[in-house]
Every structure is written in C-alpha cells, then in structure tokens.
Amino acid sequence: MTTKTATTVTNASKPAAAADWNARVPKPRKNRYRWLIILALVAVYGWAFAGVPFTGLKETAGQITKSILAGVFAPDWDYVYLPDGEDLLRGLLDTLAISIGGTFLSTLICIPFAFWSATNMSSSRAVSSLGKIALSFIRTFPEIVMAILFIKAVGPGSFAGMLALGLHSVGMLGKLFADEIENIDRGPLEALTASGANRLQLLWYAVIPQVLPGFLSYTLYRFEINVRSxxxxxxxxxxxxxxxxxxxxxxRNWDRVGIILLGIVVMITAIDAISGFFRKRLI
Known part of the structure; x- marks a missing residue:
C-alpha cells in the first residue's frame, strides 16, 4: 500500500514539475522591428540605385565584361614585354620592388617603436603608453593619403609609393612587434640578470632569439598586404x-585591362603561396 501511494505521488508530481520547467524556460521574443528594418534596407537600396541610368546599361556592361574576360583568358602576349617600357612585366616588377622596399623600410623603423611600446621593456607604463599612442597615430593615415602627400613632396613615381607603404606599415607592424615582445618568457631574462649580464646582453641573448621568428612571420604577412596595396x-x-x-x-582598352588583372592575380597568388610556405617554417 505504501509503495502504490509513493508511486501515485511521484506520477502526480511529474506534470507539475514539467509545467514548472516550461514556465521557467524563456520564450523567444518576437522581433517587432524586423519588418521595419527590412523596409528601411529596401528604401536605402532603392535610393542608392535611383540615379543609375539603366537604359543601355545591360548591353554596355556585357560588352565590357566580355572584353575583359577575353583579355584574361585569351591575352595579347605581345603586351607582356614592350620596348617602350609600358608593358605588363615591368609594371609587375615595379609593384614588387615597391612592396619589398616599403616592407624593409617599415621593419627597420618600427623595431625601436616596438621596444618603446612594449610594457616589459619600457621604464614605466606611461612611457609605453606614449609609444602605443604614436603607433596608433601613424596607423590612422591610409596608404592613399600618404601616397598623395609623398607625391607632392618627392614627385610621382615608385619612390613615393615605397615611402607611403613604408610609413603606413610602421603603425601595424610596430603594434604586432610590441605584442610579440610583451609575450616573451621572462625566465631567460631573470637567469641572465642573476649572472650579471648587462642590458645589451639581455637583449641579444634573451629577447632577440624569442621574438625573431614572430618578427619574420609578421614581416612576411605585411609584405603580402603591401603587394596588394x-x-x-x-x-x-x-x-x-x-x-x-x-x-x-x-x-577603354578592356583587353589590356584583362591581361593586367591576370598578371596581378598570378603575382599575388604566387607571393601568397611562397610567403605562406616560409611562415609555416618559421612558426
């Protein structure tokens, strides 16, 4: 009799427990503003395309696309190298040279900024904060703005592009280098300090071996970005x-546009593959 009563009480308590659980589970709220957001997006897109002249646009866009694709898949190989210098190969080599020069320049400049910004290498947190502010200030200027300024200063050409990429990359590379320095293991530093090593020896034997692989990896990654820029x-x-x-x-030489785009894609793809291979080896 006692067993039946206990079973009855247990069975009776199950619906109550289930109801209590369902009451505690929060029900999903209906988004009242969903349709309002959708209508706002439709209105924005409608306003954006309101001034586009659609008369003849389909035919013109199709012709341009066809010509560009013809330059990509059936390029004029005579344009790869021309005696007058306005060819694809020299343009790609100039781009590669600008990227290499800008990356090398930024790496040399940002190393002192990185040690200045690292909290474990500066004399106080206020000093490292000033370094971080300086790097943030440099990062605020896009490459296009810096290139325009250097074109006005040194004239148009590859040198202005190299200076623009070099100065802009200092901000980002300096931040990445500073983070790498702050994450070093302090064990070798403490061991060398206990043995009486000076600051130069601490830097050369305890800090540089730890941060060098990260520095090289970040430099290669920045080089990939500079090629695109x-x-x-x-x-x-x-x-x-x-x-x-x-x-x-x-x-409106669309065939030449197509082969230039083909050259850019091939160069960037090859550089990404080579850089990725070396970065995996470094890490």
Missing part, C-alpha cells in the same frame, strides 16, 4: 602596375 597606389601616380591599369581604363 602597391597595385592600388599606382592608380594615383605612385608607380607600379596601377599606372598602366588606370591608363588602360581611361582609354
């Missing part, structure tokens, strides 16, 4: 493959 800077006169690209666009 150098291809754009030529559009405003900072040298590289962007200069013949903007000329081809302005003269």
């Amino acid at each position: 150098a291809a754009i800077l030529g559009v405003i006169g900072a040298g590289g493959i962007g200069t013949p690209l903007i000329f081809a666009l302005s003269t």
